Amino acid sequence: MQANNRTFYWIPYVLWIALFVVAPLLLIVYYSFFDLNGNFTFANYQNFFTPVYLTMALSSFWYAFLITFFCLIIAYPAAYFITHSKYKQLLLLLIILPSWVNLLLKAYAFLGIFSTYGAANSLLETVGIGARQILFTDFSFVFVSVYIFIPFMILPIFNALDKLNPALIYASRDLGASFWATFLKVIFPLTSSGVKAGVQAVFIPALSLFMMTRLIAGNRVITLGTAIEQHFLVTQDWGMGATIAVFLILIMIVMMIVTGTRKKGVL
């Protein structure tokens, strides 16, 4: 009886996974073996290893890396500051709040801010640097992406820092360690799980960004995400789109394994 009841509770979850996770994955793999005319082929995979797609993959990686890197160096000190602040909850709310706003709305807001006559350029004018092209540059792309992803980096790091026993920091200081030595030998190793979680939460989605590349980078940046979108919606080459998606999934799996929880004390 009992066992039957338990299986019953699993049904919605299993159905969900089967319909919306497993089935699409299988479909992607399936489609990746067909060409434009619906014939079975391995050509898509061969195509992926041509310079066109490899550069695209490389540039995706590069941008995702930049975005993750900047998120991390901003998020870590911010999270550290928040854990030591009296207004922890309020500050945390302020960090989370923007992530409730729709991504497109935020992108459009930046279109305004970064446009030729936008707020950013007026500021540059007033300080005497003069207006310049901000929109459709690498800078604006990375900047806006970092802005969008930063809550996902701050939260796990904040959680890890918040859980850190303050007595450990006292102990390290007590044993003669300076602030930096304490950070390197105690605080960072003990919060690396939060950093890994944050890197996963930022790097993987950043690999497949496509709305941002279109709106903010004006298609000057072409990532794997953009390529997938183009193949499915513009060239209608579903096979190639699916192939890129397969590679993206493989890359994600590799990332998960690399940043996944390793044995304690390795870092």
Place this chain on the structure above:
Amino acid sequence: MTRDSIIRFDRVTKAYGPNERVLNEVSFDMERGKFYTLLGPSGCGKTTILRIIAGFIEPTSGDVFFNGERINHVPANKRQVNTVFQDYALFPHLNVYENIAFGLRIKKMRKAEIDAKVKEALKFVNLPGYESRELSEMSGGQKQRVAIARAIVNEPQVILLDEPLSALDLKLRTEMQYELRELQQRLGITFIFVTHDQEEALAMSDEIIVLNEGIIQQSGTPTDIYDEPINRFVADFIGESNIIDGVMFQDFEVEFAGRRFECVDKGLRPNEPVEVIIRPEDLAVTAAESGKIQAKVDSQLFRGVHYEICCYDADGNEWLVHSTKKAVVGDTVGLDFEPEAIHVMRLNETQEEFNRRLESYSAGGGQNAGK
């Protein structure tokens, strides 16, 4: 000052809120190479004192001196002090060896030297061969000993120990008490030891500082504090006591439990109200008519070394007696004691007044205060 002072507190106050004084004008002077114990109930400010000495918090007012230098603003990592924390505070990402070697590595000591020191420290805490253990594979008591090893391996001038033996079983605890005391004497390091176990304090210390609610109640050697508690709190906290209200009739004569008794205290106002303490082990059970006080045995507990007998006299005062002989519940017995067993406490006496009074006993007429 002729004393070789290592740590001195000058009216140190610590307040977390406007009306929350955790420490209230605490002053003491600790001599190099001695074993000090801070004793007091939970929440009285013991850990707070250690944190101020270690440099984790700064006093709200007052000054802290180390080797005669004011160190109020010296950061913790620049102080020659190491702490054994109440909750161990061992680094969970490091194994036993790395935990103990932490301070030595910071000092950039050579590898071979670190190896030797870590080994020696582990041997001291009875954990030889545990170098490569992870902390998750250690029991609470073993972790506590790693924490002790981590502090002593640095050979600081002062070691602060915040209830370092609380997680050990009785046998290991007694063993560690001996070994800590022995180590302290061997290294000549000043130990400041926190406990709320009065027996541990009495057994280990050169000097005990009794605290309550952020105020020093009394400080002195274990015998001083045990034999001459300054007030009801100290008397109660250090061992069990019979505390009875009384009146100091005149010098060497005190009245309590409806009778006058010879005692060794003097210098009080005639007819001054006082509190009288008699330790349970200073009371002897005799036949009813030969005792100074007659009381009825109410209950009796076997405590191993002795019987703890609880009696009530005719006035309803409770008398606790420690006796190696058994009594019969319901019997009326006599309680006998020496004049020296009576300790008279004035109400609200400060430590200075108290010390002056005690000194006057030994100065005047060789009438020493019962030791």
